[in-house]
Amino acid sequence: MTLYEVEKSKKVKVIKLNASYELKQRLISFGIMKDAVIEVLEHAPRKKTIEVRVGKMRLALRAEEAQQIEVEEI
């Protein structure tokens, strides 16, 4: 399952980042890495962008980026 498919207000755990080097560094600098817990908060119109919570930080990412983050339910 990818982060993109997660429903609103569900919590998941990151298994793997299937991203390019650059995006991976970006995600990691925001705390999205293996074992991090992510909660999906909000979808922008037509689910182009999603808002999530990592730790205490709220992040926005595009659908394309969310699809590269492999997660599992907890």
Add this chain to the structure above:
Amino acid sequence: MKQQNINPEACPVTAKHIKVALVGQPNVGKSMLINSISNAHLHVGNFSGVTVDKTEVLFDYKDYHFTVVDLPGTYAFTDYTIEERVTHEYLCAEDYDIIINVVDSTNIEKNLQLTSELLTMSKKIVIALNMSDEAEKEGILIDEKYMSELLGVSCVKVSAATKMGIEELIDTVIEVYEKPKQEPKLVFSEAVEEEIEKIVSYLKKHKYKAVNSYRNVAINLLKNNKKTYEKLHDDPIWTELQPILIEASRHIELHHDTDDIKEAFAEEYASFNRGIVAEVVKYTADERREKKSLTEKIDAILIHPLFGIPIFLFFMWGLFQLTFTLGNIPMEWIDGFFGWLGETIAPTISNDDIRSLVVDGIIGGVGAVVLFTPNIIILFIGIALLETTGYMSRVAFLLDGFFHKFGLHGQSFIPLVTGFGCSIPAYMSARILKNDRDRLLTLFIIGFMSCGARLPVYVLFAGAFFGQDMAGTVLFIIYVSGAILGLIAAKVLKMTAFKGVDEPFVMEMPKYRLPSFKLIWHTVLTQTIMYLKKAGTFIAGAAMLIWFLSNYPHNELLDQEYSVKIEQAATSEQKREYENKLAEMQLEQSYLGRIGKLTEPLFEPLGFDWKMNVALQAGLAAKEVVVSTLGVLYSMGGDVDETSHSLAENIRKHIPFASAVSFIVVVMVYLPCLAATTVFAKEAGSWKYAFYLFIFTSVVAYVLAFIAYNVTRVLVGG
């Protein structure tokens, strides 16, 4: 903070200088902190080569001279944005004594991620636990003594907002500065520690001479630190060390199930930080599971899937109303002032040429720059409000979907809409785009949004060729088609010049905060001064150039010939006619007129005569000039505006409809004005881009005008 020895003039030689680098993640209140330290000197500059503001604070405290350099906020040592690059380069290459790492106490675990990276740098560090009052309110208690002990680095609780702990922070900096460097206690997982130990014992065995501790060298080698690598690469032990290193990296990567050593280290830092937070942070009983926070409540409205965008559009509408109504009031004063200044100075200069240079060239040019200042200040206040409150990120979140289709970014919206007012603040507001490519692409299409200065040209032509009832609709069509052209141009540029993988869009949505008046005032003041300083010098020069081209060479014979005619003129009407004729003749034989004549063949396919050429080329300086130049050229005198009835009449008589359409198309697309172009070059980072912009807009204008000219000719004839 007590200002004990503030006396900038007397700088005793015995005093010690401490240079501090202020580092932190974005939105941790770094600028606020520097503001509460900065009761002393404030120096604002640019980092060399880039347009990222650099704030330096100079002050004296006890027997020390402090220089605090405020580095741009950065999440980690990646080189993704200009800000991150600047900070990373500064920390690695520049000379400074100590780092103050500013940390947001309400979100400590995430902030420590950057701290861990700083700890591997072998520099003296003090950690400022900022917003500690806010953290306590949220029920987060941090034991900073224990934290200092665990990290091996001094931690001080501060609050920039209430100025709590600032003095203690400075005292700690002095203390750490005077003491010998301490090794920070960064502990890794067993697997990594084992590899570090192997390398350390190897370095020990060979008695490798290093400035930093062996442990530090080992960590940096494993992290692939360039500098450490280069240093050891030239050492004889490298041939033996290299295989050990490769093996070690392989082990660590295997342990973390990744092929990226940076990812492995990030995970190491994260688990170390989790441990630290578990030890030093306590939550007061029921605050642990937070209730619905204020930010969540506000977000429920502001990023609502349905109402979010209308609410935002309302805010923008309000901002533009303010910018162009409130801004217009002081604009009239400024305009009046420079008019008065010119009239007052003119009689004191006897030489005609120098008078014209001073009054028309310099005062006129500088006046044009200063004229925009009220607009810019209001717009900057608006943007600063959007940014400091945290609303800007929500806007990007809402609009990214739409703009991404055209290769743009959610935040591109703000500069683009600003472009309808004036391109100068629009180019400047593109700074909110953190990524180079996103910003450049946005900068390139801002010009397609018709700015206020082009309105007179549109009004003149719409009035000349259409009835009063139709003119409004025509204007609307011009504006909308300009915007659509802009989006298409963005898409085309994205598929050609800016081709490549899409930049990732991952952005923090910071907590909503009440804006601090002092911070906004400071930001706006800084940016306004920068605008006046930077643009002012360039624009004044450019205005003088255009003045020169349209006034020289001056034909004395024409003057003499016409002065006789003017004197002999029977009626004042005839007199005016001769004066206009003289102005036209002079302009025709000036350098600008010659260029117009010379380029006539080039623009013939667009249906332009030399007069239209000159008007358009003069319009490169400023769009307002197009109307006044047309006025001169069609023998109406220079003092006309778009409402001048007879000029519209003359234009209808002399310019075929198809040529007029193609003329409007060129005005819509080509460079806004010289002032904007200089600002563009500054914001894009190089004059090279201004040249590209000139080529791009000129080619697009030419091609579209050619199409428009011929299509109109086929449809309506003429």
